[in-house]
Amino acid sequence: MIFLDYERIEHHKHMISDKKRTLAFKKAIEKAVKNKIVVDIGAGTGILSFFAAKTAKKVYAIERTDVIEVAKKLAKENNIDNIIFIHADSDEAVLPEKCDVIISECIGYFALQENMLSDLIRFRRKWLKPDGIVIPDKIRLYISLVDSKKHFDDKINIRRNYGLSLKTLEDISLNSNYPCKIKAKEIVSNIALVKEIDLLKDDEINFNEKLILQCQKNSTIYGLCGFFDAHLYNNISLSNKPGIETHWKQQYFPVLPINAKNNEVFELGIKADLQKSLVDFSWNLKGNIYTTKNGIRLKEKLIRDSVVFILIKDSKFLAEKRKSADSLMPNKIVIPGGHIERNESMEDALKREIFEELNVKANDFKFLGRFLFDAGSEIMILNYFLCRQWKGKIKPKEAEELIWIGKNELDKFSYDIDRQALNLIDFTKDS
Numbered sequence: 001m002i003f004l005d006y007e008r009i010e011h012h013k014h015m016i017s018d019k020k021r022t023l024a025f026k027k028a029i030e031k032a033v034k035n036k037i038v039v040d041i042g043a044g045t046g047i048l049s050f051f052a053a054k055t056a057k058k059v060y061a062i063e064r065t066d067v068i069e070v071a072k073k074l075a076k077e078n079n080i081d082n083i084i085f086i087h088a089d090s091d092e093a094v095l096p097e098k099c100d101v102i103i104s105e106c107i108g109y110f111a112l113q114e115n116m117l118s119d120l121i122r123f124r125r126k127w128l129k130p131d132g133i134v135i136p137d138k139i140r141l142y143i144s145l146v147d148s149k150k151h152f153d154d155k156i157n158i159r160r161n162y163g164l165s166l167k168t169l170e171d172i173s174l175n176s177n178y179p180c181k182i183k184a185k186e187i188v189s190n191i192a193l194v195k196e197i198d199l200l201k202d203d204e205i206n207f208n209e210k211l212i213l214q215c216q217k218n219s220t221i222y223g224l225c226g227f228f229d230a231h232l233y234n235n236i237s238l239s240n241k242p243g244i245e246t247h248w249k250q251q252y253f254p255v256l257p258i259n260a261k262n263n264e265v266f267e268l269g270i271k272a273d274l275q276k277s278l279v280d281f282s283w284n285l286k287g288n289i290y291t292t293k294n295g296i297r298l299k300e301k302l303i304r305d306s307v308v309f310i311l312i313k314d315s316k317f318l319a320e321k322r323k324s325a326d327s328l329m330p331n332k333i334v335i336p337g338g339h340i341e342r343n344e345s346m347e348d349a350l351k352r353e354i355f356e357e358l359n360v361k362a363n364d365f366k367f368l369g370r371f372l373f374d375a376g377s378e379i380m381i382l383n384y385f386l387c388r389q390w391k392g393k394i395k396p397k398e399a400e401e402l403i404w405i406g407k408n409e410l411d412k413f414s415y416d417i418d419r420q421a422l423n424l425i426d427f428t429k430d431s
Contacts, residue, residue, distance in 0.1 A: 018247035026051045028232035036100035041090045046071030053080045064089040064367045090123045092347045102134045109179045110226040110251035111139050112279045138231040139197045145189035145221050151180050152222040176295035180252040184243035188219040208271040221258040226251035255285050305381045307349045308337030316406050320399035328375050332414035360392035368424045373417050384421040
C-alpha cells in the first residue's frame with residue numbers, strides 16, 4: 001500500500017471543487033492573515049497559499065510531494081511572488097523565522113485519518129509564535145447510532161459464498177471502518193460529542209471515551225456514524241454532518257445488527273490510538289468489541305515508523321545485504337534504513353541511522369514517498385528519502401555487506417516496495 005494519493009491531481013481537483021470547503025477556508029484566511037507571516041502545511045496545489053498571499057506579508061508553502069511543482073506553476077500563472085515553496089515533510093521543514101499563522105487542511109472523514117493533525121501540532125510547537133493562530137483551531141468529533149442495512153450489506157455482507165463459509169472475511173470487515181455517505185434520516189439517536197481537539201493548545205489527541213446514546217425510534221442498529229465540525233476562524237466553520245453536502249463522506253463503524261426500541265439507552269465505548277502515520281480505532285456496543293487492529297491488518301502487529309535512505313553514486317544505488325541473524329529480513333538485499341525512535345523527528349532519525357548504518361554524515365535529503373510494508377512481525381511505515389551528498393567513507397556497520405546496484409538491475413532487490421520507491425526518482429535531476 002502506498003500513501004501517494006496526494007500526488008494524483010484528481011484528488012486536489014476534487015477538494016478544490018468543494019465550494020463549501022474552499023470558500024470557508026478562503027473567508028477565514030482573508031480575515032486572519034493581513035500583514036502576517038503565514039505557513040501552509042500540506043499546501044498541495046497551493047490554493048490556500050494563494051488566498052493568503054493576497055494580504056499576507058509572506059507565505060511559506062510546505063508540501064512533501066511533487067505536486068508542489070504544480071503549485072509553483074500556478075503561482076507564476078497568477079503573478080503571485082510572495083510565496084516561498086518548501087519541498088519537504090512538515091517535520092523536516094526549516095524556516096528562517098517563526099510564523100503568525102498556520103494554515104492546514106488536515107481533516108479526514110472523522111478528522112483523524114492519516115494522523116495529519118499530529119503533524120500540525122508538532123509543527124505548531126516548533127514554529128508558531130506565542131500569540132499566533134491556527135486555521136482550523138478547534139475540531140470536534142461526533143458520533144451517533146445508524147440504521148442503514150444498505151451500508152452494512154455493502155461493507156460487511158458477502159452476497160455470494162459459492163457454498164463456502166466466509167465468516168472470517170466478514171469478521172475482518174466488521175473490525176474495519178469505512179467512508180460512506182450516510183443520510184440524515186439514517187441517524188437514529190442523539191449525537192454525542194466524542195472529543196474536542198484544540199489545535200492551539202493540545203499536545204495529545206488520543207482518546208478513550210464512554211458515551212451514552214439514546215435511540216429515538218424503533219430501529220435496527222447497523223453501526224455508528226462519525227463526523228466532525230471544524231472551527232476555522234471567528235464565526236467560520238466547516239462540518240461533514242449527515243445532510244451537509246461536501247466532498248467529505250462520513251466514517252461508518254459497523255456493528256452486528258441490534259434491534260433497538262424507542263428511548264432505549266446504549267453505552268458506547270470508543271477509543272483512538274494515534275501513531276505516527278496511522279490511527280487505530282476500537283469501539284464496543286452491547287457487549288461486542290471491535291478494533292481495527294483485527295480488521296484489514298488481519299492481526300495485531302507493532303507499527304513502526306522508519307526512514308529509508310537512497311544513496312546514489314554513478315547512477316547506482318547503495319543496497320545492503322542483511323545478516324542471516326536479522327529478525328526482520330534475514331539475508332535480504334534492501335535499501336538501508338532504520339526505525340524512528342519515540343519523540344524523534346524524521347530529520348534526526350535520518351542523520352542518526354545513516355551514521356549508525358553506513359558510518360557517514362549527511363544533511364541533504366529529498367523526500368520521495370511513504371509506503372506501508374508488512375514485514376511479518378511488524379508493519380513498517382517506510383519514509384523514503386534521496387541523499388545526494390554525504391561526508392565520510394561508507395562502510396557497513398550493521399549489515400553483512402554493501403552493494404552498489406544499477407538502475408537496470410532493480411530485480412536484485414528482495415522487495416518490490418524498494419523497486420517502487422526507486423522508480424519515483426527523476427534521473428534527469430538526481431543522477
